[in-house]
Amino acid sequence: MRIAVIDLGTNTFHLLIAETAGNQLEILYKTNVPVKLGEGRINDNIIIPAAFERGVNCLETFSHTIAEYEIDEIRAMATSAVRSAENGQDFVDAVKERTGISIQTISGNEEAELIYQGVKLSGAITEVSLIMDIGGGSVEFILCDTQKLIWKKSYNIGAARLMQQFFKSDPIADEEKNAILFHIQNQLADLFDICEKYRPIILIGSAGAFETFAELMIRKNNLKTAINTAKTFAFNFDDYIATSIKLLNATHHERAEMPGMIPLRVDMIVIAALITNYVLGRCKINRLMLSTYDLKMGVLASKL
Incomplete structure (x- = not known):
């Protein structure tokens, strides 16, 4: 099974693509991008427009990479910056619309x-x-x-x-x-x-x-x-x-x-x-x- 895991951190977005078979795991590709989604107003629970756009653009790039690997499953996890932001759901919706990637906002x-x-x-x-x-x-x-x-x-x-x-x-x-x-x-x-x-x-x-x-x-x-x-x-x-x-x-x-x-x-x-x-x-x-x-x-x- 080939799986892409995306970790949408507050500072860095990570993409990991791996093949699993039984209890064997092979990493096929990994990268990270310093998106800085929490820049500027994280304590106001807001994703500022520049960070919002950087985040969506990064995931568009990730989606192109994922397409090249013929993935069976994509797991995209959003953490603190998205779950605490008033416009976090707007970000999740924008990503879905522009990349087709469904983000799961997970609890702490x-x-x-x-x-x-x-x-x-x-x-x-x-x-x-x-x-x-x-x-x-x-x-x-x-x-x-x-x-x-x-x-x-x-x-x-x-x-x-x-x-x-x-x-x-x-x-x-x-x-x-x-x-x-x-x-x-x-x-x-x-x-x-x-x-x-x-x-x-x-x-x-x-x-x-x-x-x-x-x-x-x-x-x-x-x-x-x-x-x-x-x-x-x-x-x-x-x-x-x-x-x-x-x-x-x-x-x-x-x-x-x-x-x-x-x-x-x-x-x-x-x-x-x-x-x-x-x-x-x-x-x-x-x-x-x-x-x-x-x-x-x-x-x-x-x-x-």
Whole structure:
């Protein structure tokens, strides 16, 4: 069976085309486009006209690619930016009209479930783990062990939301960091309660910002790992902490010049580092792993 999975993230739209047969999976094509659907007014729950048009144009391009692969099924998933926008349904309707692609706007809970299934497929879960997926609109947390998903929740504290609300200085000012930490501390109270009970010993970062963290460290240390083909990557924890502190103290220009940095994440990586470090500290976790498998692979996992 040949399936196309589209993940309409707040920052990036992804297209993955795969062939499944029994429990075998072959990736035929994958790409991502920095659409920035949450640009400008995500906290006002509006997709601005320029972002709206970029999104539809991107999906028109995706539809041409899909047509070349003779697909049996298309699964298009819209997440935080679309589900929270007052004109989110208008966007879904415009895409259907111009491309024929039917978009399913999924809840935060459904998003967390698919992320869990994707990470599980990567083989990253080997003990009691806290999975974290930092999107532009929302951040998902999943507590799990090797056998089951224990708890999951999606929070509207994505990097684009926090950046638009708090991040005004270059480099980020201490008062802005403190305002962000105060905000997420209040939001994540139930996460810290459940982690106190189950005590996860590793944080698994799902794709996105964690791939950028990994790329920065791979380039810095001249490692042989290729993130685009790896399923997982185990961070040297002290190296991660040093890298994250460097990111927090750097200017926009200094971050942009770091080998391994992609333009989309030059500023959002600051928010990602802040949230990640806070969660690691509050949950007393000192091990960190990347799973390159995320929501898209979670969709495919249900086909195996």
